[in-house]
Amino acid sequence: xxxxxxxxxxxxxxxxxxxxxxxxxxxxxxxxxxxxxxxxxxxxxxxxxxxxxxxxxxxxxxxxxxxxxxxxxxxxxxxxxxxxxxxxxxxxxxxxxxxxxxxxxxxxxxxxxxxxxxxxxxxxxxxxxxxxxxxxxxxxxxxxxxxxxxxxxxxxxxxxxxxxxxxxxxxxxxxxxxxxxxxxxxxxxxxxxxxxxxxxxxxxxxxxxxxxxxxxxxxxxxxxxxxxxxxxxxxxxxxxxxxxxxxxxxxxxxxxxxxxxxx
Numbered sequence: 001x002x003x004x005x006x007x008x009x010x011x012x013x014x015x016x017x018x019x020x021x022x023x024x025x026x027x028x029x030x031x032x033x034x035x036x037x038x039x040x041x042x043x044x045x046x047x048x049x050x051x052x053x054x055x056x057x058x059x060x061x062x063x064x065x066x067x068x069x070x071x072x073x074x075x076x077x078x079x080x081x082x083x084x085x086x087x088x089x090x091x092x093x094x095x096x097x098x099x100x101x102x103x104x105x106x107x108x109x110x111x112x113x114x115x116x117x118x119x120x121x122x123x124x125x126x127x128x129x130x131x132x133x134x135x136x137x138x139x140x141x142x143x144x145x146x147x148x149x150x151x152x153x154x155x156x157x158x159x160x161x162x163x164x165x166x167x168x169x170x171x172x173x174x175x176x177x178x179x180x181x182x183x184x185x186x187x188x189x190x191x192x193x194x195x196x197x198x199x200x201x202x203x204x205x206x207x208x209x210x211x212x213x214x215x216x217x218x219x220x221x222x223x224x225x226x227x228x229x230x231x232x233x234x235x236x237x238x239x240x241x242x243x244x245x246x247x248x249x250x251x252x253x254x255x256x257x258x259x260x261x262x263x
Contacts (some may be wrong), residue, residue: 047260050246055096056252058165059087059102065163067102071155072142073158073258075106076135077123081156082260084189084228086110087163090125090132103132107189107228159184168196168245173210175242175256177203181232183262186241189228190255196245197222200231223247234261 052073064087075085083106090101105113105128110124123131160178168174178186200219201209209215218234221227233239245251 005111043181050218057097059097061164063097063099063102065161067104068161068163070136070139071104071132072139073161074104074135075109076103076128076132077109078111079135080104080106081158082185082187082230082258083107084187084256084258085148085163086189086254086256088113088128090128092125100129102155103128103134148152156261158260161256163256165252168192168243168251168253170245170248170250172254173244175206175240178241178259179237180239180259181236182233183232184261185260186231186233186239186257187260188230188241188255188257190243190253191226192251192253193225194251195223195225195247196243196247196251196253198224199240199242199244201240201242202235203240206240206242209242210226 013020067087068085071085072081073085074081075083085104085106088103088105088110090103093101103113109123113128162176166174180186186200198219198221199209199217201215201217204218207216209217219231231239231241241257243253243255
């Protein structure tokens with residue numbers, strides 16, 4: 001079993017990665033996985049599916065991090081805190097990761113911009129680009145004038161944020177640990193093209209779960225492909241959020257996680 005562990009604190013982010021040799025989701029590896037089922041889904045469908053996964057490149061992590069910071073991890077349309085966000089490709093090209101082509105949108109306004117809910121587009125690419133530019137200018141002024149040591153409950157900032165897209169291979173576990181105080185909130189959104197398991201639990205329980213022992217799990221969804229929600233820490237301590245793929249198909253997983261101070 002391969003796994004990746006990320007440790008996020010209230011003030012900083014550190015990474016600890018362990019992955020066995022050969023576990024990377026290379027094109028050859030993914031093609032081989034699908035080839036196993038070629039007899040059941042057909043060669044044509046196999047290659048279409050393979051092209052869909054490999055044809056869309058991930059936004060560079062540095063670009064995603066800088067973009068979310070420049071937008072205060074908020075939608076450039078509604079500016080509301082504590083909402084899951086997505087990075088939207090304004091020109092519709094999922095492989096164009098130029099700064100001017102990327103906008104931060106909440107789920108509702110992302111649907112409005114793409115028309116993905118079947119109601120048509122409410123925002124043109126030009127309008128999204130103008131809203132992005134205006135909001136990023138406001139955020140720049142805020143960063144330049146804001147006292148980081150001063151708490152503002154009416155205009156909060158996330159304590160830690162993470163936006164990522166990856167291929168979650170069979171038996172891979174991607175887990176994140178958050179140091180939270182009682183009442184702090186985990187706000188998350190994820191989508192996957194294949195079913196995965198999603199869990200939230202206290203860190204000591206995660207250690208038990210990882211070693212196949214009985215564990216008390218706060219939230220668990222099996223064979224889920226999308227969810228946007230929040231979780232309020234019931235007590236102080238480390239809390240783990242876990243993506244697990246125990247299934248045969250590799251999953252193209254994209255997610256946004258942010259921790260916010262308790263209200």
